[in-house]
Amino acid sequence: MNPPxxxxxxxxTANQRYVRRPAAIAQGYQLEDGQRLKLVTTHNLMVYIELKRASGKIYITTGWPQFIEATGLQLKEYVVFKVLSRSKMHATPNALSMKCASAPGRDINLSTELKDYIKDIAQFLHPSNEFYVTTINPTFMKQDRVHFSKQFSMTYIALIVRKKTSQIEVRIPGxxxxxxxxxxxxxxxFNLKSGWTHFPTSNGIQVGTICIFHFHQTNQLQATIDVL
Incomplete structure (x- = not known):
């Protein structure tokens, strides 16, 4: 089975009438101008959307405003899309819930939908004990490193990493x-460094982006980052 x-x-305010689909998904599913897809939500709401090509990019146009209205999606809220085929997508609106915490960062509350989302992607990744969910802050963007909590480092990463310094292959799916x-x-x-500097800008990661880190060991040490 191919992974979704x-x-x-x-x-x-800029994407209430249309929204761009990522190029990797448009290419992977060979999506075309004028193509119609069925968008299904967690509560079995179905909305038909239409794709339009402009300046070499694919956008969701017809049906998108109706989807926003039907789901009650508000500004700054998220929708997680799972592309199932060339003709069908599953959408989870309001998938992320965040609250402000004491400085220097933010705590992330995982909604039921986001927990289900993590379960979905977990079956297509190599087994590991845990995911690490974090919000990218200005420090991560300015310095050539992203660090993980002491508890997560000692409880999970240390189980597969024995050396003080190791090379690791880091990727975003696709x-x-x-x-x-x-x-x-x-x-x-544990700190991820020496290569992180240009990774965020090359992969659409910016301050405020939520990333799910998943460490695993096959023939080499790897980390998969799912960007929300």
């Missing part, structure tokens, strides 16, 4: 991998 492909849309260094600091945290 996922992408996420955050509703803004994109080429980047070789980075996974370093075990004196604070007993």
């Amino acid at each position: 492909r996922f992408f996420t849309v955050r509703l803004t 994109h080429p991998s980047t070789t980075m260094v996974l370093h075990h600091s004196t604070e007993k945290r």
